[in-house]
Amino acid sequence: MDLQQELMQYISDSKRVSSGESIVAQHAQDFSHHPPHSPDVVAFPESEAEVASIVRFANDNRIPITPCGVLTSLEGHVIPVQGGISLDLTQMNRILEVRPRDFLVRVQPGVTRTQLNQELKRYGLQFPLDPGADATLGGMAATNASGTTAVRYGVMRNQVLDLAVVLADGSIIHTGGSAVKSSAGYNMTQLFIGSEGTLGVITELTLRIHPIPEATVAARAVFPDLDKASEAAYSMMSSGMQIGRIELVDEHTIHAVNLAKETSYTEQPTLFLEFHGSESSVQGDVVLGQELCEDEDCVDFVFETDTESRNQLWEARHDAALAVMQTAPDKKMKVTDVCVPLSELPKAIAVARQTIDSYGVYGAILGHVGDGNYHVIFMVDPNDKEEIRVADEINHQIVEYALERGGTCTGEHGVGIGKISYVEKEHKDTIPWMNRVKKMFDPNGILNPGKLLHK
Structure with a gap:
């Protein structure tokens, strides 16, 4: 043929x-x-x-x-x-409908988050999730992506009200509607979010959109070590403040960003912070945030008040993985992400650092610590079996630590190929039912085979 x-x-x-x-x-x-x-x-x-x-x-x-x-x-x-x-699906990139009074938008799957936000800006609205790369919204739904603002707005699963999905036999279904909530029937929308293209092909999304905050203040808090930075993040989350973003970057990541972006950020563990809300609420949260950071021996707390500096700060965070990749252009990136209960986060990050250092390899730690999600990036030569073995072993120890504490093998990257071996351990009771769902929707096994559940 x-x-x-x-x-x-x-x-x-x-x-x-x-x-x-x-x-x-x-x-x-x-x-x-x-x-x-x-x-x-x-x-x-x-x-x-x-x-x-x-x-x-x-x-x-x-x-x-x-x-x-x-x-x-x-x-x-x-x-x-x-x-x-x-x-x-990148050619399916039309914004089909904006309904500002309903705080909804209807899009094709190839629309990117940047494209959507450019359209929404004139309404004073935004789609806040930002996984770093300018990903397509269909791909973000397929992997249940999140990003730096998940601590305030939730993950992709919280933004999707309806999907149009092409099933394996070519039939088309709509999974939800335009109402903000519903108690009618099984939640089919949630079934397809995070299914990674193994149950159907997303062809349309109805998404929640949100007002652009009245006031936004960004800051960098620099710490003597990762433990202090992690504890400060936990303190801010447990304080009840409405923080918009709280991102951890270690000294290795900061060094890579400085090289790639020609910035001059202090090369120590740092929290990138952003406070959203009304003028009065933001002022109060900033004061409290600074005090909590100082309680953890913060060595510098720098405000990024103008738009250009604030954009530069978040561009640096979004491009951190690309910056790390540039430190070893002849290698490929191996990145793991896990998520743990918030109370376990400081210890989990400390153990990850100790594990990396015990193997004597380069590994950068960064993450969305406001929701317990952190990442470790290694640069490896795919043809060097020993480098791959060591990176896999470190990854294994980090994932096992998270699972033992009630966490997950992936907070936002998804399973794909790399995390299949951990899904059964995490979801052992429901794996047989997941397999039945897969067989029902895709009896011939044509949809993204070799991913999520089956090698």
């Missing part, structure tokens, strides 16, 4: 179906260290009808199909490990 020619029946523009070497190579990998695997062909649908036709064809012919966006995932989610069709 000439797969490219077959797909031309469903996508009339030949430029939107490709098996060209560069396009195929681009869709063989993501940001992670996981080995690339090329699809046989890449399709770029522009409508829900085209997606439905392609998926129906793939199902009828038992051809694997891997949905993808801008390929920024970190656990191999979009790598087509069994070949077949890479279904690139």
Whole structure:
């Protein structure tokens, strides 16, 4: 079967179906260290009808199909490990409806968060979740992404009211509605959020949107060590203040950011903070936040008051992983993320640092510590078995520590390829039921095979 020619029946523009070497190579990998695997062909649908036709064809012919966006995932989610069709949804990038009085927006899956916020700004509204990369909203829903503002607004799961999903047989369902809440029936929307394209292909999202805060103040709090920074983060969260962002970056990350961005931030463990709300509430939270940081021996508390400096601060945080990648351009990034109960966070970060140091390797720690989620980044040579072994062992110890304390093997990156081995331990009672759900929605196993539950 000439797969490219077959797909031309469903996508009339030949430029939107490709098996060209560069396009195929681009869709063989993501940001992670996981080995690339090329699809046989890449399709770029522009409508829900085209997606439905392609998926129906793939199902009828038992051809694997891997949905993808801008390929920024970190656990191999979009790598087509069994070949077949890479279904690139970036051309489905229209904002279909903005309903400012309902605080809702309806979008196609290829719309990015930056694109959406540019449109919403004129209404005085925003979509606040920011996972770092300018990810597509469909991809963010598929992995239940979050980011730096999750401490204030929650994760992607909290933002989605309705999804249009193409199922494996090509049928199309809507999972919810436009009401802010509902007690009617099973929550099908939540089933598809975080399913990583293994149950269906998202073709439309109805999302909550939020007012832009009246006042915003950003600050950097510098600490002598990670323990103090972690304790300060816990103190601020337990104080009850309405903090907008609270991000931990260690000295290794700060050093990488300074090199990449030509900034001059103090190269010590640092909390990047942002306070949102009314003028009066922000002033009170800033004073309390500074006091709590000083109680943990904060050595410097620097306000970033003007818009340019504030944007530079958050650009530095968002690009931290890319900055770490630039420290070893000939290597690939291996990143793990875990989430623990908030009370366990300071100790968990300390143990992660001790574990990394005990192996004598470079590893940067950063994370969304306001909700107990932190990341460790290693730069590894995928062809160096010993480097991979050591990184895998450190990752294993960090994940096991989190699971033993009631945490999760991934707070926001998702399972993909990299965390499959830990899902069964975390969800041992429900794995058989997850397998039944997968079999019911995708009986032929064509939807993103090799991910989430099954290698």
